Amino acid sequence: MKQGPNKTLGLRPCSWVYLFLMSFTVVTFLIGQLGLSGLDVALGVLLLALIKGQLVGAYFMGLGSLRGFWRWPVFIWLFVPGILIGTAFCLAA
Amino acid sequence: MPAITALPEQANRYPPGDLAIWIFILAELLVFALFFAAYAFTRMQHVALFNEYQQQLDRRAALINTLALITSSYFVVRAVAAIREGLSHYCVRWLLAALSMGALFLAVKSVEYAHHFGQGINLSTNDFYMFYLSLTFFHFMHVIMGMVILAAVAWKAYRGGYSATEHTGVETGASYWHMVDLVWLILFPLVYVMR
Numbered sequence: 516m517k518q519g520p521n522k523t524l525g526l527r528p529c530s531w532v533y534l535f536l537m538s539f540t541v542v543t544f545l546i547g548q549l550g551l552s553g554l555d556v557a558l559g560v561l562l563l564a565l566i567k568g569q570l571v572g573a574y575f576m577g578l579g580s581l582r583g584f585w586r587w588p589v590f591i592w593l594f595v596p597g598i599l600i601g602t603a604f605c606l607a608a
Numbered sequence: 609m610p611a612i613t614a615l616p617e618q619a620n621r622y623p624p625g626d627l628a629i630w631i632f633i634l635a636e637l638l639v640f641a642l643f644f645a646a647y648a649f650t651r652m653q654h655v656a657l658f659n660e661y662q663q664q665l666d667r668r669a670a671l672i673n674t675l676a677l678i679t680s681s682y683f684v685v686r687a688v689a690a691i692r693e694g695l696s697h698y699c700v701r702w703l704l705a706a707l708s709m710g711a712l713f714l715a716v717k718s719v720e721y722a723h724h725f726g727q728g729i730n731l732s733t734n735d736f737y738m739f740y741l742s743l744t745f746f747h748f749m750h751v752i753m754g755m756v757i758l759a760a761v762a763w764k765a766y767r768g769g770y771s772a773t774e775h776t777g778v779e780t781g782a783s784y785w786h787m788v789d790l791v792w793l794i795l796f797p798l799v800y801v802m803r
Contacts, residue, residue, distance in 0.1 A: 529689075533682040537675060540796075544671040547801035552659070557802040564797045568790055575685050576623065576786045583621045588634055589790070596641040600798065603648035607655050 532574040539567050554608040561601055568593045624688070625780035633787045636750070640791045643746070644798060647739045654735055659803045661736040669720050670800045673713050674792060677751075680709030681789040684758070684782045694772030696765050703762035706785065710755045717748055740799055747791055754788045757781045 526534075543560055572589030573579030579586070623630050651658040687702035724741070731738050761781040764770065770778055 527689075529682065529685045533678065533685075536678045536682075536793075540671065540674045540678065543797050543801055544667060544674075547667050552803045560797045560802050564794050567793045571681065571786055571790050571793065575681050575789070576783060578623055581620055581623060585621065585623045585630070588630075588637075592634075592637045592641060593794075596644045596794065599641075599645040600648040603645070603652045604802065607652040 529574055532570050536567055536570060539563050554604060557604045558601055561597060561604070565593045565597045623783065625783040626776055629780045629783055633783060636787060637791070640747075640794075643739075643743055644794060647743065647798065650735055650739065657734060658736045661734065661740075662800065662803055665740070665800055666720055666723070667800050669716050670796055673716050674796045676709045676712045676716070677789045677792050680706040680713075681786055683709065684785050688775070688778055688782050691765065691770050691775040691778045692772060696768060696770060699765045699770065699778065700762050703758055703765065707755055707758055707762065710751055710758070713751055714748070714755075717744065717751075721745075743795060743799065747788070747795060750788050750791070754781075754785045757784055 543563055546556060546560055569590060572593070576589065578589055683702045683706035687699045687706065690696075690698035690702055724737075729737055729741075731741055758781050761778055764777060
């Protein structure tokens with residue numbers, strides 16, 4: 516069957532993003548279940564969460580294909596709290 | 609003078625859905641961002657307490673809830689894609705599937721709350737539970753709100769109220785639901801995993 520131009524290996528981009536989000540979530544859960552802790556682990560988990568957030572903003576919310584102001588609010592929303600949370604964890608370590 | 613070139617067709621300047629919902633979404637995101645920052649900086653002063661009580665949370669329930677919300681968000685993406693192709697009946701089915709995932713989230717979270725309240729845990733138990741209960745309940749209310757919006761959109765779609773050319777309502781509801789998902793994607797690792 517001929518595939519549309521917006522599909523890779525038969526999957527829509529949003530389906531790939533969905534699979535990535537599910538995988539990253541399981542990785543995050545396993546980190547918690549294994550009892551891994553410490554600054555490096557916490558910052559790694561935070562980074563994973565920010566990447567997931569950016570994927571949702573860009574692909575699910577449809578902001579990734581925009582130009583101008585509306586492309587950035589979700590990215591900024593992830594970036595600023597991400598920096599604040601990361602700073603707080605660094606100071607607590 | 610350089611020639612004025614047209615923007616690519618897909619590169620729009622405005623997000624999908626009604627612009628008003630995006631103002632609302634940004635306001636909601638700002639509130640959650642303040643909540644997250646407050647949690648992190650309060651934890652800084654009580655690291656041992658936060659780490660101890662975080663271990664008492666049901667991380668498996670949180671995993672189920674995270675997977676449920678991500679799946680529901682994906683279903684909503686498919687609902688929007690369906691209505692853009694004029695497939696109202698598929699749009700309704702995807703929305704109902706998303707609603708079922710939202711219901712699963714509410715059920716699992718309710719069981720968690722029942723467990724906590726059964727143990728006598730409340731907002732004044734300690735700083736950790738104050739943040740945990742307020743943050744998650746605030747989000748819980750947003751899930752309910754999102755489900756009401758999705759149900760209204762599904763009902764209108766079922767009645768033939770949307771088409772391939774006019775489906776702003778579907779995109780508006782979808783945007784709100786993705787915001788609910790987005791917030792939980794930060795809340796889950798912050799409250800349940802990071803220590």
